Amino acid sequence: MLPGPCRMAPSTFVTERLSRLARPGQEFVECNIVTTSPSAPIVATGLVRHFGSGDSLVRAVDGVDLQVEAGEIFGFLGPNGAGKSTTVRVLTTLLKPSAGSATVAGFDVATQADKVRRAIGVALQDAAIDPLMTGRELLDLQSVLYGIPKSVATKRGPELLERVGLTAAADRRVGTYSGGMRRRLDLALSLVHEPSVLFLDEPTTGLDPMSRLTLWEEVRRLNREGTTVLLTTQYLEEADQLADRIAIIDHGKIVRQGVPRDLKAQVGSPTLFIDVDGEHVDMARGILERFGDLRPTSEGKLGVGLAQGAEAVASVIRTLDEAGVHVRHLELNEPSLDDVFAEATGYRLEGADQ
Amino acid sequence: MSSGSAILHTAVLTRRSVRGRLRQPAALTPSFVFPLFFAALGSASFSRIADRPDFAAIAPSFLNYAVAGAIVQGVLFASTSAAGDLATDIEQGFFERLLASPVTRTSILLGRLGSAMVVAVVQVTIFLAIFLAFGARIETGVIGFIGLVVAGALLALAMSGLMSGLAIKSGSPEVVQGAFPMVFALMFLSSAFFPRQYMTGWYQDVATWNPMSHVVEGMQGFMNQPLNVDQFLRAWLIPLGIALAAIAFGLRSLNKRLAAL
Ligand SMILES: Nc1ncnc2c1ncn2[C@@H]1O[C@H](COP(=O)(O)OP(=O)(O)OP(=O)(O)O)[C@@H](O)[C@H]1O
Ligand SMILES: [Mg+2]
Numbered sequence: 001m002l003p004g005p006c007r008m009a010p011s012t013f014v015t016e017r018l019s020r021l022a023r024p025g026q027e028f029v030e031c032n033i034v035t036t037s038p039s040a041p042i043v044a045t046g047l048v049r050h051f052g053s054g055d056s057l058v059r060a061v062d063g064v065d066l067q068v069e070a071g072e073i074f075g076f077l078g079p080n081g082a083g084k085s086t087t088v089r090v091l092t093t094l095l096k097p098s099a100g101s102a103t104v105a106g107f108d109v110a111t112q113a114d115k116v117r118r119a120i121g122v123a124l125q126d127a128a129i130d131p132l133m134t135g136r137e138l139l140d141l142q143s144v145l146y147g148i149p150k151s152v153a154t155k156r157g158p159e160l161l162e163r164v165g166l167t168a169a170a171d172r173r174v175g176t177y178s179g180g181m182r183r184r185l186d187l188a189l190s191l192v193h194e195p196s197v198l199f200l201d202e203p204t205t206g207l208d209p210m211s212r213l214t215l216w217e218e219v220r221r222l223n224r225e226g227t228t229v230l231l232t233t234q235y236l237e238e239a240d241q242l243a244d245r246i247a248i249i250d251h252g253k254i255v256r257q258g259v260p261r262d263l264k265a266q267v268g269s270p271t272l273f274i275d276v277d278g279e280h281v282d283m284a285r286g287i288l289e290r291f292g293d294l295r296p297t298s299e300g301k302l303g304v305g306l307a308q309g310a311e312a313v314a315s316v317i318r319t320l321d322e323a324g325v326h327v328r329h330l331e332l333n334e335p336s337l338d339d340v341f342a343e344a345t346g347y348r349l350e351g352a353d354q
Numbered sequence: 355m356s357s358g359s360a361i362l363h364t365a366v367l368t369r370r371s372v373r374g375r376l377r378q379p380a381a382l383t384p385s386f387v388f389p390l391f392f393a394a395l396g397s398a399s400f401s402r403i404a405d406r407p408d409f410a411a412i413a414p415s416f417l418n419y420a421v422a423g424a425i426v427q428g429v430l431f432a433s434t435s436a437a438g439d440l441a442t443d444i445e446q447g448f449f450e451r452l453l454a455s456p457v458t459r460t461s462i463l464l465g466r467l468g469s470a471m472v473v474a475v476v477q478v479t480i481f482l483a484i485f486l487a488f489g490a491r492i493e494t495g496v497i498g499f500i501g502l503v504v505a506g507a508l509l510a511l512a513m514s515g516l517m518s519g520l521a522i523k524s525g526s527p528e529v530v531q532g533a534f535p536m537v538f539a540l541m542f543l544s545s546a547f548f549p550r551q552y553m554t555g556w557y558q559d560v561a562t563w564n565p566m567s568h569v570v571e572g573m574q575g576f577m578n579q580p581l582n583v584d585q586f587l588r589a590w591l592i593p594l595g596i597a598l599a600a601i602a603f604g605l606r607s608l609n610k611r612l613a614a615l
Contacts, residue, residue, distance in 0.1 A: 122454040128446035132377040145455040
């Protein structure tokens with residue numbers, strides 16, 4: 001790792017330069033160089049990654065600005081195909097950016113890839129673990145590749161296996177592991193060199209609720225020990241529970257970024273979801289509109305952000321009843337990340353009644 | 355990247371690949387069984403050519419004659435299969451896992467080639483032990499034995515290099531396995547299974563042009579003739595030359611794949 005002062009240098013340099021450029025009485029213009037601190041473990045500026053060309057051009061990552069601070073758990077939330085993995089691949093040097101730049105652990109991902117690799121731990125979403133090797137063999141291999149002295153590796157390997165609960169399975173071939181065991185081994189593998197920055201691409205997708213909680217706990221523990229974590233997820237709850245800050249990505253663009261609590265507060269009003277008979281939908285929609293802005297819902301429902309807060313529910317019901325609209329189902333939700341997502345993208349990530 | 359870590363990385367990846375080979379008996383066994391089976395079949399059905407009076411100039415017995423062909427066949431088969439494992443790595447994502455680490459990039463390729471060579475050394479030794487047990491004898495003695503083992507290793511390097519290049523280029527185990535019949539055809543158009551002296555017409559012309567004939571004949575020399583520098587030139591230098599070209603092809607494919615990321 002670079003020592004702090006060295007990494008601070010560019011920032012001081014830039015500020016000095018800018019102050020020299022500015023004439024007396026002139027104000028600083030807010031710009032990316034000043035606002036993004038190079039000391040942050042993950043900084044992406046205008047990051048773009050395309051695939052293909054011409055008609056088949058896919059803008060997988062389309063201008064992403066990110067800054068993850070030291071010691072944070074940063075949640076990268078988005079639906080399938082949003083560009084989460086592509087962003088992670090670029091940040092972990094597995095893909096080159098088409099435009100823009102990024103530094104990880106203080107090193108440029110494009111020009112100092114090898115330094116980045118030594119500083120970070122990576123658990124990819126779909127990088128298979130060689131099924132023919134045992135957990136222990138894979139840890140040994142990983143240790144050699146990261147240049148860890150054998151004396152250190154022989155101590156740390158068993159510790160890591162213990163930590164992820166794989167001691168008993170350590171000498172079994174990975175091909176016989178369950179999905180949850182593989183994920184845990186994957187985590188252990190990403191930790192052999194005690195990285196300061198950890199990337200976890202959908203670490204809990206496909207895990208049962210129990211295993212998910214175990215993994216969350218492990219991520220929290222690593223974070224308490226000082227590891228900065230960027231994790232991607234499709235689960236609102238995971239982002240909400242685990243992350244200090246989140247970014248919501250959709251179609252390659254970050255549409256919201258911040259502390260979950262603040263983002264929810266920005267949505268403000270609670271959402272009322274109702275379910276009515278088909279012939280009454282239009283009428284009900286007209287009535288709901290009087291109480292606030294309509295919000296996206298999952299199929300066959302109506303949703304409104306109650307401008308007057310939860311107290312308005314009684315009048316909504318009364319008005320619907322007076323109009324002869326039969327309400328089959330009703331649900332009031334405090335602002336959630338789901339609402340944040342819906343407000344930002346115009347659709348819901350999961351069922352609205354989740 | 356220091357050459358020390360390149361060697362270390364190649365060594366651990368070689369060990370990993372060898373383990374992988376040994377743990378897939380279904381993939382490895384055919385390269386041991388088929389050549390020996392063909393040799394046994396040949397001894398039973400072609401051995402009449404050994405009755406020709408001029409055969410003595412080629413080999414003391416059909417069994418002795420068949421050794422080199424069996425070795426070449428087995429080594430080419432096993433080396434293709436080793437390169438197939440590299441394609442599987444790429445297809446299933448282990449390759450990407452390696453790329454995420456500070457591994458010396460070339461070691462990913464060289465580790466595969468290393469494992470093919472290790473397997474070939476073991477394979478040639480086992481083959482020779484079996485043939486000797488059935489009555490074959492190495493005319494050039496211990497030096498010939500070493501000559502054959504080294505030739506097998508170099509041939510493995512050449513073949514796994516070519517096929518690994520293809521594996522890296524295509525990223526598909528099917529493409530690699532699909533290329534094997536071509537190698538098999540090349541073998542049939544050589545003196546691996548039938549002496550070139552007994553061929554006629556275009557068959558003989560093709561076999562004479564086919565470098566495989568000369569590798570096989572170099573190896574047959576170790577088995578059947580007095581020690582001769584020509585044996586080393588053909589059994590070692592030809593595979594070595596092909597191996598160097600193959601490694602260049604493999605590295606180029608690797609660099610291309612990495613550049614396209
Ligand atoms: N190698 C590639 N070649 C072409 N298109 C790609 C490639 N990798 C990703 N894409 C496309 O880029 C877009 C973003 O994919 P990405 O894998 O980053 O999404 P994601 O958010 O990780 O999705 P998921 O939740 O399904 O993992 C998708 O449309 C995908 O099809
Ligand atoms: Mg993904």
